[in-house]
Amino acid sequence: MEKTRLEATAGFGLNPTNGCLERGHPKLMATEGFYLAAEGSRLQLQDSCYRYAVACYSLELPEKYIHTYDYAPEQLWGTYESESLQSGFQEGDYTFGRRCYFRFCLRRVDGEAITSAEAESLAYILTCSAMAQRREPKIFAEEVRQVADKVQRLRQSDDLVLALLTDTHATVNGTWQDTAANLQALQEKVHFEGIVHLGDMTDGTVSRAMTSFYVSSMLEDMQKLAVPVHIVLGNHDANYFHGNPEVMPLHEQAGLYQVGAARWKQEADRTYYYVDYPQQCLRCLYLSAYDNEARPRYGFDLTQIAWVRETLAAVPESWRVLVFAHDAPLPELDPWSEEIRNGRLMMQALEDCKAQLLAYIHGHAHADFVYHHKGRKEFPIIALGCAKCEDMAERKVEGSFTPARVLGEVTQELWDILLIKKSGKLHFIRFGAGHDRSV
Structure with missing residues (x-):
């Protein structure tokens, strides 16, 4: 960095x-x-x-x-x-x-x-x-081996395996370089099919030029894995935090963060898109859940909701759907906002999906949590803890879990290998602090 x-x-x-x-x-x-x-x-x-x-x-x-x-x-x-x-x-x-x-x-x-x-x-x-050259720590070798062994024991030929992380909030002298090195080490053993980042790559408190430098460096690290990189935009990615005057509008964020996803988007500045995996009969939606110029800022515009309905209507009935976003669609799952713009409409669009909806997976909450939504269609809403080395106790959703973190130990890391079975079962295999989860 x-x-x-x-x-x-x-x-x-x-x-x-x-x-x-x-x-x-x-x-x-x-x-x-x-x-x-x-x-x-x-x-x-x-x-x-x-x-x-x-x-x-x-x-x-x-x-x-x-x-x-x-x-x-x-x-x-x-x-x-x-x-x-x-x-x-x-x-x-x-x-x-x-x-x-x-x-x-x-x-x-x-x-x-x-x-x-x-x-x-x-x-x-x-x-x-x-x-000076950065010093590479030696503490993660055993964690790499153990996580790789778990993935290989669970994995079958038709499973989809993705690296999944969120809220890196990368800083100078922080832990991103360790995360990038660990992803590379695990990729050499596991060979996952893609990497998904659920937003808030940096704090978004510096100039547009420096944010672009940091983000480009991180994207370059992820692209070294030689797999598709899928990014959803977080609130900090708007570069607005701490009164930063150099806010990035959505079209700028799309150009900086989502270049690797451009071939799946129908419009150059669209910040949401989908990816199909025909072998697994799976469609993954990557949504945009924050707009710094809208009020409330967290949520979804009507154009995106119409796109979700259209995109889901075109999914074959035998297929399954997985949704990724930075923020949850329900305000009770967001510790920073009392209202999610058009959140209920987004939930209705997801509930009307004729295909099997496996889960809605998000970051932002800085904690692990599985919420079992019971509507017209029941599906879990799953939160992933932050990759940033942080274990703050305040601003947490009731019932969520925040593992202790120690800088310089294995628990400074927190991210998952997501293994998606043909049956629809999801295995979240944890690297670093926290626990494995199966949904």
């Missing part, structure tokens, strides 16, 4: 009190991303017309981001070292005495404004030697 090539943006500075990025500084340029320095890494000024200042951030993570409802400023799981910017702007080399994250800020010696062209020429102004 950290940057590897030095970059800076004209007009940005760094706040010496908290190390956060600030707009509105025409005489400065600063980096938006974070860089990982090794002990002995060195910044070198190549052009004497400039001076630079360095902000350092320790790798120490405040526990509140794991155990309470809180999100780290600028999506960094680290601690700003307030004395690092106090030395001011300098001209000599800067050598890092320990492993840490860092940012930098530059100004001209003559006090003139910084131009975009100067920022684009940063490689000729400031360089860094010996950037």
